[in-house]
Amino acid sequence: MQIHQLKVKTQKPKRRVGRGGKKGTYSGRGMKGQKSRSGAKINPIFEGGRSTLIEHLPKVRGFKSMYPKNQVVSLEKLEKYFQDGEIVNPAALHEKKLISKIETAVKILGDGEIKKKLAIENCLVSKSAKEKIEKAGGSVK
Numbered sequence: 001m002q003i004h005q006l007k008v009k010t011q012k013p014k015r016r017v018g019r020g021g022k023k024g025t026y027s028g029r030g031m032k033g034q035k036s037r038s039g040a041k042i043n044p045i046f047e048g049g050r051s052t053l054i055e056h057l058p059k060v061r062g063f064k065s066m067y068p069k070n071q072v073v074s075l076e077k078l079e080k081y082f083q084d085g086e087i088v089n090p091a092a093l094h095e096k097k098l099i100s101k102i103e104t105a106v107k108i109l110g111d112g113e114i115k116k117k118l119a120i121e122n123c124l125v126s127k128s129a130k131e132k133i134e135k136a137g138g139s140v141k
Contacts, residue, residue, distance in 0.1 A: 071099040075129055076112025084116040090123065114138070 019027065029036040045052050073093060081096045082088060090106050093099045099106055108120065110128030117137040125133070125140050133140055 068104045070105045070107040070124060071101070073098050073106060073108050073123075074111035075108065075114045075132060078108070078118060079112065079114045079116060082116065082118055085118075086116075087119045087121060088123065089121040093123075 026036065034040050034042065045054060047053075077098055078088060081098060082092075086092070088108075090099065090102045093106060094102045105124055106122075107124040107126065108129045109126050110130075110132055114132050114136050118133060119138060120133060120140045122141075130140050
């Protein structure tokens, strides 16, 4: 027998499986069980009757706001770290490491006394702090 005498055997067409109807086998659903049936709607949390992972985790109570709290600076810190006539703003406070972030709001509270003339800009100021700053000759913008 020579190579030119060989006959090419045609391949049988492959069976398309898993597409529903009579030709498919299980249509990608596996064999038996609730999930193989039509109309099966199972909660993704459901674990066959046993306690779910969510039920085992500890419950965290309370509420956490998505808005950060104001960073607080007292007047006695301003008295200690700033010179007479300096401008106090979030950048200056961050430079002197009195606050951690420039982006979050800064509030100056009236704890302690102040004798230096300071110009406060872009900061929230309490009533008592404002009175003490203006009494010392400073300004609040």
